[in-house]
Amino acid sequence: MFTGIIETLGSVASIEKESNNLNITIESTFTNELKIDQSVAHNGICLTVVGIFDSQYLVTAVQETADKTTISDWKVGDIVNLERGMKLGDRLDGHIVQGHVDQTAICSKIEDAGGSTYFTFSYDSSIGNLTIEKGSITVNGVSLTVVNSKKDEFSVAIIPYTIEHTNFKKIEIGTKVNLEFDVIGKYVSRLQEYRK
Structure with missing residues (x-):
């Protein structure tokens, strides 16, 4: 669950195709605060952190995500809006956002x-x-x-x-x-x- 209030900007460091999946590495200022299995919204797309390397982290997008979002158009160097999942008890400054792009x-x-x-x-x-x-x-x-x-x-x-x-x-x-x-x-x- 997200609020639509962007925390920071990240940049696409690398994109690798693996079967029908896209493995995307993101450079971010809050990487050191992330953990494996955490959900992060990337331009509104909820993706799970599967790897962490210094200031970069790795997420994987499946074919369904590529078909319904802009993620298949991303290129190395692109800037993406980032938001971590909301904490229970925090103010809801935006609105209820699921991270499921329609x-x-x-x-x-x-x-x-x-x-x-x-x-x-x-x-x-x-x-x-x-x-x-x-x-x-x-x-x-x-x-x-x-x-x-x-x-x-x-x-x-x-x-x-x-x-x-x-x-x-x-x-x-x-x-x-x-x-x-x-x-x-x-x-x-x-x-x-x-x-x-």
């Missing part, structure tokens, strides 16, 4: 809003995911509030601090990102399907 989206517009920046993302709504105005959304692991919710796109307003401390600073028009839709909204949507 689908990807493409950045379709970036607008300066005089103190903040609006990023608009387009996604395939036929999969059944949806946003609501002022609802929660996770973009590359970052907990955000939806503005301008539409059937197949939404926008988020990003403050300068978030741009500086996440990989939003690397997002441009055409960039593919990971989305995790609000877990409560997903359950409500599924219940509505059963009522039909």
Whole structure:
């Protein structure tokens, strides 16, 4: 379980394919605090730590993860948003995030809003995911509030601090990102399907 509040940025140190899996080594400032079997969200993708080497750690992504997220597009040197699992009893500063990416989206517009920046993302709504105005959304692991919710796109307003401390600073028009839709909204949507 995560909150969508990014702790630090990491960088991809190496990627090795092993059968259908990807073994990815991450360089991180909090590696010395990690332990084997710990869950860490990488751009919103929950992955298990399977090896630790000085300032780097190793995670493995299976084919299902590669198919549903941006992880198969990662390259050595890419910057990723990192968050460790929340501690029981901590404040929930973002929203309830599972680290289970629902689908990807493409950045379709970036607008300066005089103190903040609006990023608009387009996604395939036929999969059944949806946003609501002022609802929660996770973009590359970052907990955000939806503005301008539409059937197949939404926008988020990003403050300068978030741009500086996440990989939003690397997002441009055409960039593919990971989305995790609000877990409560997903359950409500599924219940509505059963009522039909």
